[in-house]
Amino acid sequence: MDVSSHVLLHARSITTGPTPITVPSHDDHGLFPAHIIQNTDINVLSIFVGGFVLVYSLISLLVRERLYIGESAVAMGIGMALGGSALGLINTNAWDPTAVAEISFQASRFLIAVQVTFAGIELPGKYLWTQGRSISVLLTLIMLLKWLTTAGFMTLLLGLPFLDALVLASCIAPTDPVLAMAIVKGKYAERHVPEHLRDLLSCESGANDGLGFPFLFLALYLRVYADTGVAVARWSMSILLYQVVLGVALGAVIGFAASYALRTATRKELVDKPSLLAFGVSLAVFTMGMVGYLGSDDLLAAFVAGNTFTWDDWYRQEMKDEHIQSTIDQLLTLSFFIFFGATFPFAALAALPYAWWQLLLLCISILLFRRLPWVLALYRFIPAIKTRHEALFAGWFGPMGVSGLFYAYIIVREPDVPAQLVRDAVPIISLIVFSSVICHGLSIPFFKLTSAAAAPDGPIRTLSRTITESVRITAQRARSRSRSRSRSRQSVDKKRSSSNLEDDASVVTPAAKRMVVGGVVYTNAPTTSINGAEVILTRENTRASSDDGGAASTASTAAPTAAATLAEPDIAPEPARGRSRLAIAFADEAPRSQAPPVVARVPKDDQHVAIEMQQVDVDAQAQAQDKG
Numbered sequence: 001m002d003v004s005s006h007v008l009l010h011a012r013s014i015t016t017g018p019t020p021i022t023v024p025s026h027d028d029h030g031l032f033p034a035h036i037i038q039n040t041d042i043n044v045l046s047i048f049v050g051g052f053v054l055v056y057s058l059i060s061l062l063v064r065e066r067l068y069i070g071e072s073a074v075a076m077g078i079g080m081a082l083g084g085s086a087l088g089l090i091n092t093n094a095w096d097p098t099a100v101a102e103i104s105f106q107a108s109r110f111l112i113a114v115q116v117t118f119a120g121i122e123l124p125g126k127y128l129w130t131q132g133r134s135i136s137v138l139l140t141l142i143m144l145l146k147w148l149t150t151a152g153f154m155t156l157l158l159g160l161p162f163l164d165a166l167v168l169a170s171c172i173a174p175t176d177p178v179l180a181m182a183i184v185k186g187k188y189a190e191r192h193v194p195e196h197l198r199d200l201l202s203c204e205s206g207a208n209d210g211l212g213f214p215f216l217f218l219a220l221y222l223r224v225y226a227d228t229g230v231a232v233a234r235w236s237m238s239i240l241l242y243q244v245v246l247g248v249a250l251g252a253v254i255g256f257a258a259s260y261a262l263r264t265a266t267r268k269e270l271v272d273k274p275s276l277l278a279f280g281v282s283l284a285v286f287t288m289g290m291v292g293y294l295g296s297d298d299l300l301a302a303f304v305a306g307n308t309f310t311w312d313d314w315y316r317q318e319m320k321d322e323h324i325q326s327t328i329d330q331l332l333t334l335s336f337f338i339f340f341g342a343t344f345p346f347a348a349l350a351a352l353p354y355a356w357w358q359l360l361l362l363c364i365s366i367l368l369f370r371r372l373p374w375v376l377a378l379y380r381f382i383p384a385i386k387t388r389h390e391a392l393f394a395g396w397f398g399p400m401g402v403s404g405l406f407y408a409y410i411i412v413r414e415p416d417v418p419a420q421l422v423r424d425a426v427p428i429i430s431l432i433v434f435s436s437v438i439c440h441g442l443s444i445p446f447f448k449l450t451s452a453a454a455a456p457d458g459p460i461r462t463l464s465r466t467i468t469e470s471v472r473i474t475a476q477r478a479r480s481r482s483r484s485r486s487r488s489r490q491s492v493d494k495k496r497s498s499s500n501l502e503d504d505a506s507v508v509t510p511a512a513k514r515m516v517v518g519g520v521v522y523t524n525a526p527t528t529s530i531n532g533a534e535v536i537l538t539r540e541n542t543r544a545s546s547d548d549g550g551a552a553s554t555a556s557t558a559a560p561t562a563a564a565t566l567a568e569p570d571i572a573p574e575p576a577r578g579r580s581r582l583a584i585a586f587a588d589e590a591p592r593s594q595a596p597p598v599v600a601r602v603p604k605d606d607q608h609v610a611i612e613m614q615q616v617d618v619d620a621q622a623q624a625q626d627k628g
Contacts, residue, residue, distance in 0.1 A: 070441025079341020119206030120306025125313030176401035210300020247297030251304030
């Protein structure tokens with residue numbers, strides 16, 4: 001039963017504003033057909049799928065080569081917005097679930113077959129032979145560990161029986177080739193991912209899709225059959241031998257035969273360019289149909305056929321500068337993920353007996369621990385992975401996508417599967433696929449943004465420098481305010497000291513001291529006794545180290561009658577405020593009117609600061625002014 005049998009074919013009301021306008025089915029003269037508007041879901045789906053592909057084509061360079069956003073994530077988001085659970089432009093809720101499951105199964109099968117064939121064709125010649133050890137480790141040990149790890153998380157977080165968890169975990173044990181192709185192709189991959197690593201991921205994603213059958217049916221047979229011996233025997237014969245071994249053999253025969261036929265026809269000039277370009281797609285469709293008709297593993301056969309088809313590397317070199325395969329890949333991928341988003345099982349997911357946090361933790365655990373730790377731990381046994389950074393990249397980019405949905409629908413189609421597995425398979429796997437499409441599809445933009453932000457001229461470094469500069473300016477202003485307050489306090493202290501000295505009986509006739517330091521004149525208020533008075537000089541913006549405290553040179557005098565002595569200077573460095581205090585004690589035996597200048601040189605950082613002190617008789621100046 002297909003979807004078209006469930007859509008409404010009668011005329012519907014077209015609403016423009018508040019008033020509905022109904023298209024008539026007939027008029028009196030028969031001018032209108034019975035159903036002029038075919039408002040069917042298939043037509044609506046075609047409109048939006050085709051329209052989205054057209055619009056995406058107009059901005060594809062921006063999205064893929066500049067923003068590095070995965071096209072699958074964009075298409076899935078558009079499909080979810082159009083589906084019945086959101087805007088409802090496509091009434092997917094009214095579609096028959098059986099028809100949706102059948103369409104999804106066949107569409108995913110066709111898309112995977114084409115993708116794995118392309119993956120095999122694009123590998124270098126004899127790649128499976130030259131990189132056999134690396135591929136063997138990834139397809140056996142790593143895949144087994146992924147299967148068991150995922151099953152363990154499902155048992156731990158959802159409480160599923162371990163065999164049921166193994167059945168569901170087998171759906172996402174393979175690496176999806178559809179999402180992997182979006183990672184290993186494109187501008188970013190060509191610039192930043194080594195070619196040998198891209199080839200390895202492409203080969204792994206193409207080969208292990210077909211190898212998901214042994215894991216799935218081993219768990220299913222152990223779950224369905226009570227006798228373990230019967231389950232293992234049937235699995236060995238029907239799955240391991242008939243599907244895997246026969247599928248590999250059929251794929252190799254088809255690939256070598258197609259290569260020989262094409263080379264012969266080309267040599268005889270019987271093949272035109274369009275047919276040569278379409279040969280890969282035709283090979284994928286033929287292999288899928290032939291091997292599927294025989295009941296063998298058609299996906300594994302398609303990959304082997306693609307790789308053996310280019311075993312001599314001739315066809316790959318011929319198609320190196322062509323983009324027909326990328327074009328078909330993009331068209332199929334966008335169409336499928338729009339359909340997947342539109343038919344996403346929101347209702348079935350909400351009906352599951354698990355809390356939202358259980359499902360969220362399951363998705364996070366699978367994304368982080370399903371593959372990454374094992375590749376990091378075992379990359380030394382994989383010769384194609386040469387460094388730890390390459391192991392980190394290969395471990396993270398193991399996406400889960402179309403292949404997971406394909407195996408989930410196989411579980412639903414199989415007879416004798418327990419009802420709990422039928423209920424859980426599609427919703428849980430769809431949720432995991434959704435999380436993988438979002439996380440892996442946006443990983444490269446996230447890495448680019450964080451790298452750009454952490455660059456020397458990026459916003460993080462700029463913000464850090466701005467904050468640091470702001471803190472420095474604030475601290476500098478605080479120090480300036482502190483120096484200003486200190487100078488104010490010292491000025492007040494000087495005034496108070498001068499006032500006390502004027503009232504002191506030991507103070508003789510006041511005298512003003514004029515001090516010139518570096519061309520700046522300092523005047524100390526009338527102070528000083530004749531014998532041993534102390535003058536405090538505050539030198540602004542001058543630093544003196546603590547080891548400058550040697551005795552100053554003896555002051556030189558201009559007149560022998562002036563006995564001026566310079567005591568040992570008391571230099572107290574104040575580096576925080578940028579000045580030091582110099583205490584000078586002197587004795588004056590000469591008349592004040594004849595006091596000579598006193599010059600003291602204090603060493604500072606191998607330089608000399610000259611201090612010239614000239615005593616001026618204030619009384620004599622006052623008398624001269626009175627006479628004038």
